[in-house]
Amino acid sequence: MTRAITLHEVSKYYPKQPSPAVDRFSLDITPGEFLVLLGPSGCGKSTVLRMIAGLEDITTGELLLDGEYSNDLAPGDRRMAMVFQNFALYPSMTSRENIGFPLRFEMPGEEHGPRVDETARILGIEEILDRYPGQLSGGERQRVAMGRAISRHPSVFLMDEPLSNLDAKLRAHLRAEIARLTHGMGVTTVYVTHDQAEAMSLGDRVAIMRSGVLQQVSPPRDAYHLPENVFVAAFVGTPRINLLQATVIAPLSGGMWIDFGRQRLGLPEPLNFDHQMLRIQQGRPIIVGLRSEAVRIAQPSQAHSGEVVISGIVEHVEYQGHESLVHLNTGSRPAVVPELEAPRPSGPGARGGSRRAASGAGGLGKLAQKAARRIQASVLERDGSGPSGSGLPPKPSHAPGSSPVSVIDRPAAAPETQTGDLVVRTGPDIRVRRGDRVPLLVDLAHLYVFDRDGNRICPAPAQQPRLE
Numbered sequence: 374m375t376r377a378i379t380l381h382e383v384s385k386y387y388p389k390q391p392s393p394a395v396d397r398f399s400l401d402i403t404p405g406e407f408l409v410l411l412g413p414s415g416c417g418k419s420t421v422l423r424m425i426a427g428l429e430d431i432t433t434g435e436l437l438l439d440g441e442y443s444n445d446l447a448p449g450d451r452r453m454a455m456v457f458q459n460f461a462l463y464p465s466m467t468s469r470e471n472i473g474f475p476l477r478f479e480m481p482g483e484e485h486g487p488r489v490d491e492t493a494r495i496l497g498i499e500e501i502l503d504r505y506p507g508q509l510s511g512g513e514r515q516r517v518a519m520g521r522a523i524s525r526h527p528s529v530f531l532m533d534e535p536l537s538n539l540d541a542k543l544r545a546h547l548r549a550e551i552a553r554l555t556h557g558m559g560v561t562t563v564y565v566t567h568d569q570a571e572a573m574s575l576g577d578r579v580a581i582m583r584s585g586v587l588q589q590v591s592p593p594r595d596a597y598h599l600p601e602n603v604f605v606a607a608f609v610g611t612p613r614i615n616l617l618q619a620t621v622i623a624p625l626s627g628g629m630w631i632d633f634g635r636q637r638l639g640l641p642e643p644l645n646f647d648h649q650m651l652r653i654q655q656g657r658p659i660i661v662g663l664r665s666e667a668v669r670i671a672q673p674s675q676a677h678s679g680e681v682v683i684s685g686i687v688e689h690v691e692y693q694g695h696e697s698l699v700h701l702n703t704g705s706r707p708a709v710v711p712e713l714e715a716p717r718p719s720g721p722g723a724r725g726g727s728r729r730a731a732s733g734a735g736g737l738g739k740l741a742q743k744a745a746r747r748i749q750a751s752v753l754e755r756d757g758s759g760p761s762g763s764g765l766p767p768k769p770s771h772a773p774g775s776s777p778v779s780v781i782d783r784p785a786a787a788p789e790t791q792t793g794d795l796v797v798r799t800g801p802d803i804r805v806r807r808g809d810r811v812p813l814l815v816d817l818a819h820l821y822v823f824d825r826d827g828n829r830i831c832p833a834p835a836q837q838p839r840l841e
């Protein structure tokens with residue numbers, strides 16, 4: 374009933390496009406799994422989905438369905454049902470007729486009524502079965518569209534941003550319904566979205582794509598806690614992870630610091646394994662990732678073990694009701710991931726807009742895409758200058774980690790002119806004002822470090838590269 378889907382080194386070149394829309398994509402989806410394809414607009418998610426459906430030819434590579442080579446299988450023979458963003462209901466048919474329509478071909482000559490009624494009951498739409506699409510709300514229309522997919526008892530659901538035309542409340546509601554339905558039916562589901570929150574809440578696993586290339590496949594929790602590279606770290610999680618340019622200082626005489634230019638973090642001694650592995654980065658530019666919950670505003674005397682102190686100047690406080698996000702200037706230089714520079718599309722209809730923006734941006738859009746493909750340049754420096762601390766700053770006067778206050782607050786040579794480089798999550802009642810300098814406690818247990826190419830080096834990857 375439900376199917377295994379394997380994509381092996383699958384690439385897709387569209388005519389007249391210099392680079393592939395999908396580039397050597399390999400993935401095993403197990404029967405009954407809910408797999409989410411996640412990534413920014415134009416990264417190739419829909420193309421992967423359409424190749425699985427048979428709506429798009431595979432240029433190179435193999436698609437296996439239950440282990441059988443299926444590149445050339447006709448779409449109608451794949452027993453897959455697709456749900457799109459734009460509902461695609463027949464306006465002149467009632468909900469009942471829309472849901473029953475595919476059954477005319479799947480069950481010719483048979484009575485469809487019971488199957489339609491069963492589907493309507495599962496979806497809770499019995500009362501709207503005799504209405505036309507024009508008489509339905511967006512959410513009801515999408516339920517009917519899902520009903521049309523479910524009634525066929527497919528072996529695979531393929532969903533392409535099915536909720537993106539709906540308002541936030543309805544999206545959250547239908548998201549829960551989709552999870553309940555697909556898991557209840559045990560049908561393999563591949564779900565496309567650019568909304569990381571949706572992906573994280575729905576997927577058994579999330580496959581994150583960038584410029585046609587698969588970046589990471591993992592359960593949502595691992596994508597958040599163990600991002601394999603800076604792109605995944607930045608794409609997953611709200612507010613976005615703070616990414617700061619830095620250098621490792623590891624003098625032979627001992628100790629290790631992470632230098633942000635104006636401030637340094639001393640790593641507590643004895644160094645743990647992950648921190649020891651940073652020694653080989655000595656003097657090289659790195660990117661430090663700090664999620665908003667890894668830093669708190671508190672007095673140094675309140676530091677727990679594993680927390681070190683830096684400071685920042687309050688730029689802006691974003692009140693969110695249940696919490697506040699405090700934007701601070703620590704005098705560091707933010708690192709930028711090219712595709713994520715534009716605000717993430719969100720809200721109803723965002724997808725079409727973003728697609729237009731991507732394709733219609735002309736030269737700039739293409740340049741951004743080109744930049745994105747250069748894996749060696751996966752992270753840019755915001756001001757275009759070299760990495761901070763490219764010459765070694767003076768040796769600090771005390772050993773790092775010897776006290777919780779192991780940061781060296783160097784007097785700024787010039788006024789701190791950068792805008793907020795660090796966002797910290799706090800309780801809603803925080804009493805800070807713009808311009809206040811506040812102490813920040815950084816929890817080193819939640820420190821991420823990426824090398825210049827954007828690959829995570831702390832926490833150390835499970836498989837260490839072999840030293841030649």
Ligand SMILES: Nc1ncnc2c1ncn2[C@@H]1O[C@H](COP(=O)(O)OP(=O)(O)OP(=O)(O)O)[C@@H](O)[C@H]1O
Nearest residue numbers: 387394413414415416417418419420421567727728
């Ligand atoms: N029929 C086509 N002909 C040429 N190029 C195409 C075609 N369809 C898609 N593309 C290009 O292939 C790339 C991947 O497109 P795709 O629709 O798969 O991305 P996506 O991640 O689903 O984006 P979105 O979320 O905006 O829909 C894009 O650069 C897009 O412009």
